[in-house]
Amino acid sequence: MGFMAHWYTNLMAHPYDTIWGAIGFAGQAVFGVRFLIQWIRSEQQGHSVIPIAFWYCSLVGGFISFAYAIHMQAWPLVMGQALPLPIYARNIWMIHRDRRAAAR
Numbered sequence: 001m002g003f004m005a006h007w008y009t010n011l012m013a014h015p016y017d018t019i020w021g022a023i024g025f026a027g028q029a030v031f032g033v034r035f036l037i038q039w040i041r042s043e044q045q046g047h048s049v050i051p052i053a054f055w056y057c058s059l060v061g062g063f064i065s066f067a068y069a070i071h072m073q074a075w076p077l078v079m080g081q082a083l084p085l086p087i088y089a090r091n092i093w094m095i096h097r098d099r100r101a102a103a104r
Helices: 001-012 015-045 050-072 075-082 084-102
Strands: none
Touching: 015 050, 050 075, 050 084
């Protein structure tokens, strides 16, 4: 059986697992793209910069990966994904707070 036929047969037999697998990959993709964003912005600025998009990708990707880890009952990964979420949210909050203060 070819790869595509095997994939389709597995998808039809286990659609719930396939959906959760896609959620896991999506979380990692969003989380991973933050490094690309940071690298491009730093190259544009000529020095290391952490743009707000980095923190949004961290928060969204981390939350999606957290949900996936809970679904998989991968408790070490649950802890690893859960602990930094408040840090990502706090960084976003501080950036917006500082921007509001600078606008006044």
